[in-house]
Amino acid sequence: MMAIAIGLSSWQKLGLEGQLAIATGRTIIQLLGVGYVLAFVFAWKNPIAVLAILMVMLSIAAIVARNRIGKKIPQVLPVVWGSILASSALTLGYTTLVIIQPPIWYEPQYLIPLAGIVLGNAMNGAAIAGERLVSTVNASRAEIETHLSLGATPQQAVAQYRRDAIKAGLIPTLNQMMVVGVVTLPGIITGQLLSGVDPLNAASYQILIMFMLAFTNLVTTLLVSQGLCSQFFNNNAQLK
Template sequence: MNEIIQLDPTDLGLALGIIGVAIALSRFSNLELEGQFIIAAGRSILQLLVVGYVIAFIFALNNPLAVLGLLGLMMMIASIVARNRIGQKIKGLLPIVGGSLVVSTVLTLGYVLALIIKPDRWYDPQYLIPLTGMILGNAMNSASLAGERLSSVIEQNRSSIETHLCLGATSYQAISSYQKEAIRASLIPTLNQMMVVGLVSLPGMFTGQVLAGGDPLNAASYQILILFMIAFTNLLTAILITEGVYRRFFNANTQLV
């Protein structure tokens, strides 16, 4: 297969024309999204170029501490973003979010690297960084959806929950159905993607390997692995997040606060 065609700064400049058309369409349709498009495009360019240089530097170092440092930074940012989306009014939420993301990500990566990919070095940045980025980004979204959904439902159904508590139910029994609802809602995007992958959408891992001239069947195998990793990580993250979030709504006497 042919090697991937390299994009130079001129090509990236032409790519900006696509966003320019989007901005023009927004203005023509009076959507008032022009500013958001400009900010989003600027952040995308800056963030991706910076991360490209950082990852190239880490690849050159090939040092476990440098790899773990980058992954730690990614984890911290993901935890803060997910916490903010769920709600900053819930006390002690950041450690719950961070712990949930760390546990689910480490368990998934440990299984995949030890039993499936088996790289020569466990910290090989070629595998560890992109795999972490893919599953962590999805786990962050799952955490945000599950946590925000559960906290909103609890606030909206306080009287029903208090009635269950008065009738002798435990705090878990009082919110069990809401927790399941929140977990299911957070997994809808993941399951939808798995249902139509290859038929409607071609995900990033598959597309990237094919563009790079890789074997399409090997690319499909890696994409299957990624989808299964994301599904498990998102489910485990949603379970851990909802367990932690609902407990913040009750005191030591099982009273709704």
Template sequence: MDSLLQLALALGLMAIAIALSAWQKLGLEWNLALATGRSVLQLVVLGYAIAIAFEVNNPWFGLCVVGVMLVVTAIVTRNRISQKIPYLVPIVAASLFIGVALTLVYTSLFVIQPRSWLDPRYLIPLTGIILGNAMNGAAIAGERLVNSLNANPLEIETHLSLGATPEQAIASYRRDAIRAGLLPTINTATIIGLSTVPTFMAAQLLGGVPPLTATAYQIVVLFMIILATLMIILLITWGICRQHFTKDAQLT
């Protein structure tokens, strides 16, 4: 009952936000209300799913939860990049899977070394953290690259006519997109611990974890996010570039 009461009181924060929006005539009241309802519902469903996964302790169930998370993240990321590029969902999903899998394999082998790699208590939270952060970087990079390619067809075709390969013709656009997608993560890393306490570390501290232990876990998570985000952005931008050229190296 105390938890339900605290949750109900926490909704007062959003009520204040909605009231402020109405007071300033921002027109965001419905958006805030919808975001509140969806976030509560989605988190409650996720909480029950994770609770079942922990109780059952079945690797296959944990993998199913992770699979759903990956598919939803791929669709959301695709929608933010472009809905006109064919096969973009499979490209994004494959990029997310490879980036998350390689990062978790390295972390499992050399850092955390859990008893079971597929333990839901380990697999689900870390996958969710990586996906949540990588999605933003991938969406920024993908959208930047698509806009650049659509805005500069003549320049790209000029490079192609002079003998450049598709990779060479769009190299500068892809490089700028990768930098734009990774920059928010790098900026977070540069100020972390100075002006901010990261969410993961704050949650551990609120849960009673010793500060130095929470710090060690946060360092591991931060480095995982940076590596996974970079790999995912590299793969997604490469896939987008492939979709913009025909087999004869012509811009579509």
């Protein structure tokens, strides 16, 4: 399929042949590499190894979201990293310990795949909300300073921009929830169906995952937007 895609790009003179080839190679190498690593971790079942993988995934997600938001804001990486950590840990802790209840809390068969789904969506939510908030504040400096001069607190001056950013960060998740099972079948339920799992069980897992993503994205965008808002002002409540 990828060879045909590269051929079509060449035929239509799109100039995407190199990018498609590199993307194909990276997909094969990265996923096979992850497969070997996870096979080892699944067999070892060591909590330190599981937590190490989760920390690497978390850090990469935070760096990617930070790059989307912008590097000029001070402390943006710790804000994003901490926000994703808090929301993901809360979601995974509840899901693993209360709902799934594996034999051991760090069971890699459950914890790592669920963490990958949650972290990826938290990263996207943080990036969208953070980028929207930063760009809106930069474009509305005069309005914010007017609010401040009239006695508004920094949080009041940017409250509407923060709410808009949070809503923007949740749009992809809400759209997906609106059409799941009707227009699209996500990867989790599709993979389970292909492996022969009972359709009702597969649907139940997908429902759980959708609720996990909605909760994680909301908490992440709340924390990221709050953390970023605190970086926009100095100790004298002046816009930086």
